Amino acid sequence: MEEREPAKTTATKGTDAARKIRAMVKNIYKSCHEAQSQGKKVAYIMVSSQYDEILRAMDIVPLPTENYAGLCAAKRDMDRFLTKAEEDGYSQVLCSYARIGLGFDSLRKELGGMPENAPDGGMPLPDIILGSSGVCDPRFKWFQACGRFMTAPTYSIDVMHPPVHCDLNAVRDHYVQYQKVQFEGLIAFLEKQTGKPLNKDRLWETIRLGDEAWRLWYESDRLRTAKPCVMPSQDHFNVMVPAYYYSGTQEAVDYFQDLVDEVKYKVENKLAVVPDEKYRILYGGGLPPWHTMWFFNYFESFGAVFVIENQYRGFDPVEVPDHVKDPVEYLAWRAFLRYTARHEQAKANSGNPVVEKILDLIQDYDIDGVFFHACRSCRATTIGQIHTKNMLGRYSDLPMTQFVSDMVDLRDYSEAQWKAQIHAFLDAMASRKK
Amino acid sequence: MSMSDKYFAGLDMGSAFTKAVVTCNKKMMASAVSPSGGNYLNAARRVLDESLSQAGIGFENLAGIVATGLGAGNCAFEARKVSDLSCQAMGCFCLFPSARTIIDIGGQFTKAARINPEGRLLDFLISEKCATGSGRFLQIIARILQINIEDIGPLSLKSQTPVEFSTNCAVFAESEAISRIAEGAAKEDILAGVHRAMASKVSMLVKRLKMEPDIVMSGGSSQDAGLVATVAQAVGMEILVPEKPMITAALGAACLAEDEPDI
Structure with missing residues (x-):
């Protein structure tokens, strides 16, 4: 097959739904600017903090700083922010999302206004800063450091992460109660900032919308088990936008309903991503290389499609017990059930929930090879990858590979190395199929 | 040359050297090596012409060519491209059928x-x-020590007290080596220190892979007996080295040309 030399950083998408995302991303930043002009509060937020529906219920407009870093990388306009942060003394080994965010904030302060031609109009100064311990430590250390550049009040919550080898029945009440207290502290802080009490009926409504959007997202992924693949991973890395940044809104529900309808139609009509699907690849983990997303298309030019991911859609739908009548308690229960969903399965098998999930995906999606992306500045998604890969090797003879670069810092990427590795990986999958 | 014999060529167009091998029934008939010199096209022509001449055949006698390496995209011949790792694997396997782990220390x-x-x-x-x-x-260290690449191995094996490099960066290691020379360190100790630094990186990679014996080391660097010995010590296993380690990928390419019309 002929090699296709890409001329852009982004990937060609497979679905119309994924093509709509660019406008939704632009709208995130536009709506923040508009919200402030209407007197609404805008908050720097971290995804996966489990507090999205609370913010929506309190009319607080989320401003996702990590997403902004990814946006800068996709537009290859990250160097001025990275170097600004490094000039300020932040080490190159720190999270590159944080470096872009801090560099942006530093530059905005130094200039006394928005950096010229900032992607999508730039991030406005937030009114509130909301960190969390969910996923990694930069999620609160980064926002602590923001104090150098702004005076917005900051609040961080702890997000539970129960260990695998515990008796869930014994620890459940403790974790649920602990998480509830965390949310209550956040709500008290937000009520003080907004001057308005939380309306719990409104919170129930945003929770219903949030759950429905994530259920539909799950449904679309289950449809993707069909062969040939109709929705590739580059689309997934777009459709995470409404799930995370529009969570708790009708817009997100409508978006995912459209996605389900489109994927269903494509499956029924076998509208494949590539006409001659040879290899089905699982994106096994690691943040995607936002600076070079065309690599998905490079694989496709050899008949290899990324069909599913162990990244971003971290949770399947969960059933919170009916006896839970308080929406804040519901959020605490939901967090507990999400974070322990594969604990029992792991205890009975490999002992590792991530390995269990990947093994399930390998079987359900008829996978030919597993790809991991090690991001040099993202410890949270990179540490443990080799361990996971080696553990998987005990249960599967599939070829697995780890590519190294970074989610946004292009200096950690080598095109020649990636291409050499891509061809070796293709050969390994071909060898196994012979 | 019998009329029924089929000949195949493998080209390994690496960043430093371009290599060609001609095979018949997976037996190496001829080989040639030449510096790539930034011009893969000319280097490929040169090594292929030379190996064809050694084998006593013409280009028209070739039944297939496989090209590999960083420069494979610049090959002027009708050649199938295969990844260099697949070619290294096949080349090492042809020479050592017991091989289960391959280490290739290349220019990049x-x-x-x-x-x-x-x-x-x-x-x-x-x-x-x-x-x-x-x-x-x-190559960097050989240049500042003003010694030939082929002398590195024998010299390093004489070392009694290898220099400990405090850096993992080749650029800083260069200045560190200069400092050690100024302090009077022996060349062999500096070279042995370089080998230790490299072996540490290489063994980490191999151990991450869950290596299995036999281990074969290929690539130009495996001509350095000192490096091979240091890596073997670091991984805790004996390492097999081909007689002509620079051409194993080209040999594998030629073998793949013989038995895989469509990889």
Whole structure:
């Protein structure tokens, strides 16, 4: 097959739904600017903090700083922010999302206004800063450091992460109660900032919308088990936008309903991503290389499609017990059930929930090879990858590979190395199929 | 040359050297090596012409060509492209059928691969974007010590007290080596220190891969007996080295041309 030399950083998408995302991303930043002009509060937020529906219920407009870093990388306009942060003394080994965010904030302060031609109009100064311990430590250390550049009040919550080898029945009440207290502290802080009490009926409504959007997202992924693949991973890395940044809104529900309808139609009509699907690849983990997303298309030019991911859609739908009548308690229960969903399965098998999930995906999606992306500045998604890969090797003879670069810092990427590795990986999958 | 014999060529167009091998029934008939010199096209023509001449055949006698390496995209011949790791694996396997782990220390990257009993790739890792784990590191140090590459191995084996490099960066290691020379350190001790730094990187890669014996080391750097010995010590296993380690990928390419019309 002929090699296709890409001329852009982004990937060609497979679905119309994924093509709509660019406008939704632009709208995130536009709506923040508009919200402030209407007197609404805008908050720097971290995804996966489990507090999205609370913010929506309190009319607080989320401003996702990590997403902004990814946006800068996709537009290859990250160097001025990275170097600004490094000039300020932040080490190159720190999270590159944080470096872009801090560099942006530093530059905005130094200039006394928005950096010229900032992607999508730039991030406005937030009114509130909301960190969390969910996923990694930069999620609160980064926002602590923001104090150098702004005076917005900051609040961080702890997000539970129960260990695998515990008796869930014994620890459940403790974790649920602990998480509830965390949310209550956040709500008290937000009520003080907004001057308005939380309306719990409104919170129930945003929770219903949030759950429905994530259920539909799950449904679309289950449809993707069909062969040939109709929705590739580059689309997934777009459709995470409404799930995370529009969570708790009708817009997100409508978006995912459209996605389900489109994927269903494509499956029924076998509208494949590539006409001659040879290899089905699982994106096994690691943040995607936002600076070079065309690599998905490079694989496709050899008949290899990324069909599913162990990244971003971290949770399947969960059933919170009916006896839970308080929406804040519901959020605490939901967090507990999400974070322990594969604990029992792991205890009975490999002992590792991530390995269990990947093994399930390998079987359900008829996978030919597993790809991991090690991001040099993202410890949270990179540490443990080799361990996971080696553990998987005990249960599967599939070829697995780890590519190294970074989610946004292009200096950690080598095109020649990636291409050499891509061809070796293709050969390994071909060898196994012979 | 019999009329029924079919000949195949493998071209390995690497960043430092271009290599060609001609095979017949997977037996090496001829080989040639030439510096790539930034012009893969000319280097490929040169080594292929030379190996064809050695084999006593013409281009028209070739039944197939496989090209590999960083420069494979610049090949002027009708050649199938195969990844260099697959070619290394097959080349090492042809020479050592017991091989299950391959280490290739090239000019830019170090690669480690596990292969199956048919010589096919099972799993592999490539070194990070860092010169310390590559053959370039040796070239840098050889230049400042003013010694020939081929003298590195024998000289380093004489070392009694290897220099401890405090850095993992080839550029800083260069200045560190200069400092050690100024302090009077022996060349062999500096070279042995370089080998230790490289072996540390290489063994980390191989151990991550869950290596299995036999281990074969290929690539130009495996001509350095000192490096081979240091890596063997670091991984705790004996390492087999082909007689002509620079041409194993080209040999594998030629073998793949013979038995895989469509990889």
